[in-house]
Amino acid sequence: MSNSGKFGAGRSGNPAGRPKGARNHTTRAVEALLDGEAAALTRKAIELALDGDGPALRLCLDRLLPPRKDRPVTFALPPIVTTDDLPKATGAIVAAVAAGELTPAEAAEISKTLDVHVRAIEATELHRRMAALEARGT
Structure with missing residues (x-):
């Protein structure tokens, strides 16, 4: 604290903050x-x-019965076995938004899930390739 009675820049009067569970x-x-x-x-x-x-x-x-934050959605989504299948899946999502079956926010959430799935496929393929290279090298 400075001589003026005010805390200096970047210095809190309560560094520990409000205790957890403290009520207003x-x-x-x-x-x-x-x-x-x-x-x-x-x-x-x-x-x-x-x-x-x-x-x-x-x-x-x-x-x-609190209002639901989200809802289950049903629309045709082709199977995604390899990364080559991703354009078909994203095309289905775009078509569902265009048809009014999905909101853009729902499409964004589904796209995030697709992204995670594709990364899992890529990791599996990479692991398979590395195992094949190691098997050839020994």
Whole structure:
């Protein structure tokens, strides 16, 4: 700390940072207010939902069945046995996006999976070639 009472550039007043599990002052205050009321509040939310209150109904349903982050997708994807098969697979992905069967984000995720699969094929082929070279050399 400098003489001005401020920390110098690049020097934290709390180098260890916030302890794990430490709660915000506001969060602690709200928890203290609601202490022992969780069951009553839950019951009231359920009653409101059953009476047709839209926001209460959404709250209850989101807790019972949270919205899915992603979904399974089905579309025709040719088998990928060698790296030569990759253009057919990427062509199928592009066609599925063009047809509206996949979103661009879903296509990007599937393409990442294809990339990992192709790298596994390449590693297997490389291992096979090295083994063949070693067998010839001995």
